[in-house]
Amino acid sequence: MQAAVLREFHQPLEVEEVQIEAPQRGEIVVRIAASGVCRSDLHVQEERSPVARLPMVLGHEGAGVVEELGAGVESLAVGDHVVVALFGPCGTCGDCRAGDIVSCMSETRQNNMFGLMPDGTTRLRLDGAPVHPMVGSGSLAELAVVREAQAVKIDPEIPLDQACLAGCGVTTGVGAALNAAQVTPGSSVAVVGCGGVGLNVVQGARIAGAARILAVDTQATKLDLASDLGATDPVHLAQGQSVTDAIQAVVPGGVDFAFEVIGKPEIVAQAFAATRSGGTTVMVGSPPSGADIAVDGRLLFSDRKLVGTLGGGNVPQRDIPRLMEFYRQGSLKLEPLISQRLPLTQVNEAFEALVTGELARSVIVF
């Protein structure tokens, strides 16, 4: 099968033939119909992601149709439409059994993060050597072998090229608002960085009933899109302008909730300083490996919170169906998030669009 492989950091992906092995116990084969391309894919290419293990099939925002079942798979059938989630909880560790699935840090999940099955192997081969599917998904490929726990069945009437976004960007963004921050009705929210994830923080804040939603970005086109998706106040950040000043010019005294959706430590600090006493800042963007996040001690001391979230605190089997229901009811919009649809052969164009930062989301369709 054809897959987009990263063989060396800082090099383009190569779309090439990858050998796929049969699914083992508890695993399924998904024929990928569509996969979004996310900034975290770019971070792997740029050698700044802790999950990188080369060679790697990138992609972690896929949806498709179940093609084959391994032994013991009971919750899915061939032909089911599924979203491949960002992670699959092990289901057996103390945290999972206690219902705290987000905290699962079992060996199964650790392996999963590095593109390995629970036994430490992979089902993909290139020239006879193992290839890692990114976070156990590897959705920039015609086929993916994933654990049953990582695939979430969805209504087959939902277009797969929209549903795939629930694999990462939409769940992360909406989850950051609903799970990590627990945005409250009537509150004021600032979303700093209105790319593929940030736009979904805007949607999550709207779904949660926020009264003021400030969308902050340097690019006017992204602000237009944010307004279409529910932002009440577009804030066009001038070159060199502090995020703190830009937000407090709109909401003096500071916002109840601020979200940093870029991954820059200094922007996290500025967003934090833009919240009011009692406010919450959520770092949604992935910071560079080894970086510290520093905030003003006096502001922290004055009843502020700084919250980190890996993928929006989502429990796949709880949150992906919930998102699909929001979509069905019209409160979650997916089509406007898609800037362009490309075939797999043009996957490097999608990565270039992430570098220039001009588009919301590129989706690779198979």
Added chain:
Amino acid sequence: MQAAVLREFHQPLEVEEVQIEAPQRGEIVVRIAASGVCRSDLHVQEERSPVARLPMVLGHEGAGVVEELGAGVESLAVGDHVVVALFGPCGTCGDCRAGDIVSCMSETRQNNMFGLMPDGTTRLRLDGAPVHPMVGSGSLAELAVVREAQAVKIDPEIPLDQACLAGCGVTTGVGAALNAAQVTPGSSVAVVGCGGVGLNVVQGARIAGAARILAVDTQATKLDLASDLGATDPVHLAQGQSVTDAIQAVVPGGVDFAFEVIGKPEIVAQAFAATRSGGTTVMVGSPPSGADIAVDGRLLFSDRKLVGTLGGGNVPQRDIPRLMEFYRQGSLKLEPLISQRLPLTQVNEAFEALVTGELARSVIVF
């Protein structure tokens, strides 16, 4: 009346005659029976507190008897026993009227923090010039003029030399556990720094039903006291040993809740690194002015929370009566917190005990 005045930073307090003016509308005079001496008093003396305005009558952990009422005071009567709280909400700003009293940042509260009445004046005079009572309390004095909202009536059967601790140390410590962290039953908790406030975090964690309570300190005597108050695991920190290592040696994988109760940015970072994924770190200690708090970005990103709290997120009229009820029921212990009782003339000995860090709490009795 006699009061302990700080005239110059880094100098001893002077116990001297201070003139007191009559209470104005909404104000009362309290005859102080006892006042604890807290590290925040020391921070003023050491020129590292943002609330310092010299000359200042120190003390903010007092209890006493209402001696005189200003006009319009309806909730208190002469003879009532009261604890003077760390702050008195204004009651009229949007936050107060919305019930979010902790977030009150009205001009009244700002003035209050700097030892001023709502109109920006003070009722204390030294050589004809205004003197600031620390955070509107100034309890290291025979008398204090405070706003009605800052005095909380208590059961007169509770000894005032114990009740005074509810003015700051006990409310802050217990509040950090109950309000800021919301410690859950069965959870694991580490308290780093077992001084007057840290010991009360231990008590708060016990009241909240924590299963494991690690008390971390360099001084064995404080660990003994922490064990008496409910700590399950005393952790004697060796010189140069990392707090992270010391905690994770007891709870591998990290604790659910960590509290830094010292005020050192590097210890906040170590405590943060000692929590598990999904864990919460509360910075209870007051960091030096101008200091940033920096935590490992990867650990933050992996679903951890950093929470600041000014005085434990307490609402005086809600939390002080609750603490007094815990005391009455025996679940909150006050007497063991008191290391020594001293007359006002020996107030500087209480400050020296804070510098050496060997005692839990000194209480000045009048």
